[in-house]
Amino acid sequence: MRSLRDFWRRCSAQTVLQKASEAGPNLGCQMSEQTQMDSLLAGEPAFAPVEADHTPDRAEAPAPEPVRESPVQSAVEITVTERVSIRDLEDGQRVRGVYAVRGRELRRKKNGEPWLRMTVGDATGTAEAVCWDDAEVRYALCASGTPVHVSGVFENSEKWGAKIKVTEVRAAEDGEFEMDDLAIGSEVSAERLEADLRALLDTVQNLELRELLDLFFAPGSDNWERFRDAPAAKTYHQAYRHGLLEHTLSVAQAVSAAANFFPGVDREIAVTGALFHDIGKLIAYNDDPLAIDLTDAGRLQGEIPLGYYTVRRAIEDIPGFDPHLAQCVLHIILSHHGSLEHGSPVVPVTREAVLVHMMDNLGGRLGSFDRLERQLPEGESWSGFDRALSGSAWFSQRAA
Numbered sequence: 407m408r409s410l411r412d413f414w415r416r417c418s419a420q421t422v423l424q425k426a427s428e429a430g431p432n433l434g435c436q437m438s439e440q441t442q443m444d445s446l447l448a449g450e451p452a453f454a455p456v457e458a459d460h461t462p463d464r465a466e467a468p469a470p471e472p473v474r475e476s477p478v479q480s481a482v483e484i485t486v487t488e489r490v491s492i493r494d495l496e497d498g499q500r501v502r503g504v505y506a507v508r509g510r511e512l513r514r515k516k517n518g519e520p521w522l523r524m525t526v527g528d529a530t531g532t533a534e535a536v537c538w539d540d541a542e543v544r545y546a547l548c549a550s551g552t553p554v555h556v557s558g559v560f561e562n563s564e565k566w567g568a569k570i571k572v573t574e575v576r577a578a579e580d581g582e583f584e585m586d587d588l589a590i591g592s593e594v595s596a597e598r599l600e601a602d603l604r605a606l607l608d609t610v611q612n613l614e615l616r617e618l619l620d621l622f623f624a625p626g627s628d629n630w631e632r633f634r635d636a637p638a639a640k641t642y643h644q645a646y647r648h649g650l651l652e653h654t655l656s657v658a659q660a661v662s663a664a665a666n667f668f669p670g671v672d673r674e675i676a677v678t679g680a681l682f683h684d685i686g687k688l689i690a691y692n693d694d695p696l697a698i699d700l701t702d703a704g705r706l707q708g709e710i711p712l713g714y715y716t717v718r719r720a721i722e723d724i725p726g727f728d729p730h731l732a733q734c735v736l737h738i739i740l741s742h743h744g745s746l747e748h749g750s751p752v753v754p755v756t757r758e759a760v761l762v763h764m765m766d767n768l769g770g771r772l773g774s775f776d777r778l779e780r781q782l783p784e785g786e787s788w789s790g791f792d793r794a795l796s797g798s799a800w801f802s803q804r805a806a
Contacts, residue, residue, distance in 0.1 A: 489587075493530040493781050497562040501570050504583035506696040507552045508532055512545045524548055526556060526570070528588050531781035533560070535570040544575055551697035553578035553588060589695040590646040590780070596634060599651050606658055606677065614728055615678045618735075621720050622685065632688050637698045640691065642794045643773025647695045650687055653769055657683065660765040668757065675731065676758040679738025683762055686713025686739075710749060713739050738762050775799055 489503025505526040513521055520541040525532050535556065537544050548554055557574040592599070607623060610616050622629040638644035638653035658680035665673035689712045690704030703712060714736060721732050737759055743750035744763045754760040771794065778789040778799045787804040791797065 489528075489583075491530040492526075492528050492533050493783050495533065495560040495568075495570075497560065497568075499560045501556060501558045501560050504553050504555050504578040504588070506588040507548045507550055507554055508697050509550055509699075510545060510548050512541060520545075522548070522572075524572075526554070529586065529590050533568065533570055535572050537572040537575065544572075547577060548575065550699065551694040553583055553696070555579075555582065585695075592644070592646060592648045592652050594648075594652060596648050596651070599648060599655055600634065602659070603651065603655050606655070606662065606681075609662065610674050610677060612674050612731070614724070614731055615674055615735075617724055618717075618720060618727070619678060619681060621723075623681070629688070632693070633685075635693060636688055637691055637695075638684065638687065638773070639770075640698050640700065643770045643777060645698055645777070650684060653773065654681060654684055657762070657765045657769045660769070661761055664761060664765065668761070671757045671761060672734075675734045676738075676761050679735050679742075679758055680762045680765065682713065682717050682735060682739055683742040683766055684709065684713065685716055686710060689716070708749065710740060710743065710751070734758060742766050771795065775801075 489505075490499065490501065492505070495501065505528055508525040508527045510525075511523045513523055515521060522537040522541040522545050524535040524537070526535050527533065535558070555574075555576050555578050556570065556572055558570050558572040560568070560570050562568040603623065607616070607619060610619060621627070622633065624630060634651050635647055636650040637646055638649035644650070644653045658677050661676045661680040662673060665671040665676050686709035687704075690700060690707075690709035692699055692701055717739060718732075718736060721727050721736075734756065737752070737754075737756060741750050741752050741754040741759045742763050744767065745753060754763045774792060774794040778792060778795075779801055782789055782801065782804070785804075787801050789799040789801075792799060
């Protein structure tokens with residue numbers, strides 16, 4: 407009897423142990439065979455074998471109850487890892503989730519073996535990511551603008567800086583991410599920005615300037631649809647959908663207000679120039695919100711020449727357009743970066759051009775503060791060094 411009881415006990419325990427081991431990888435648990443055997447043999451009656459009974463008047467013993475799977479399912483739910491935002495990553499933290507590829511580069515080690523360097527990001531910022539294995543295959547997978555599922559470890563080294571060491575990467579599947587979590591967006595709605603732009607356009611009374619402006623900003627036009635959604639930059643300020651509209655509007659509103667305090671400034675010429683100063687970015691940048699980059703035309707010609715020729719062609723299509731107004735507006739576009747070393751082919755030599763340049767520079771620098779604050783971890787008041795500001799930024803309201 408004892409040997410038969412021991413035989414059934416071992417068989418039942420081994421059957422349950424096999425089922426538990428199949429679920430084990432999903433739980434991420436490791437348990438020795440002896441520990442599992444002990445727990446099963448000393449466990450609840452559902453796992454205990456039924457003793458054989460040879461009494462003829464009694465019914466045959468029932469089979470053991472099936473293993474209940476609900477505890478396994480609940481444990482799986484507990485072990486799910488949620489994606490951590492880029493700005494919240496800490497040294498040594500495990501990374502597992504979907505991020506957007508902002509850029510990629512296939513590089514070579516000293517021994518000639520390839521390795522992959524990427525920039526990945528979400529709505530809170532970007533981070534460098536490196537991958538040492540299967541670099542060429544993963545390079546083909548990680549095209550710019552592609553959502554990918556990344557697994558690895560975030561490390562912040564004094565020598566090499568902050569980066570994600572990637573162990574696994576694959577294409578993200580539908581339902582694994584929300585676009586709003588990956589693409590940075592304006593904090594002001596497009597509807598509000600458009601309404602404010604329409605109100606500013608109504609203040610321009612010169613009929614020729616207004617006709618020129620309507621070619622680009624009239625509702626329903628191809629230029630307007632593109633302008634409304636375009637980014638203002640690749641990295642430093644308003645580098646997101648509707649960013650160009652947000653930046654242009656803020657510069658033009660500031661120019662309109664400041665013109666009233668400086669004698670000799672033609673407010674309508676200055677406002678028109680401000681609205682056109684970055685128009686070349688419609689051609690110079692792509693329209694991918696997950697990976698903003700320069701187009702071929704943007705790389706080969708630059709946004710200032712593209713803007714100049716775009717507006718000049720529009721002026722030439724308006725019969726009898728005043729040559730003086732054309733010169734003033736085109737000069738603002740060409741000179742708005744302020745100096746030759748910053749990309750302008752000429753420096754500002756009119757009051758209106760100087761005013762637009764100053765307000766554009768102010769808007770860009772303040773936009774950098776918005777970018778840095780968005781990327782700043784909770785509880786921090788100082789940013790790291792920022793090239794656009796030539797220093798770090800301090801946010802006093804966070805320090806209070």
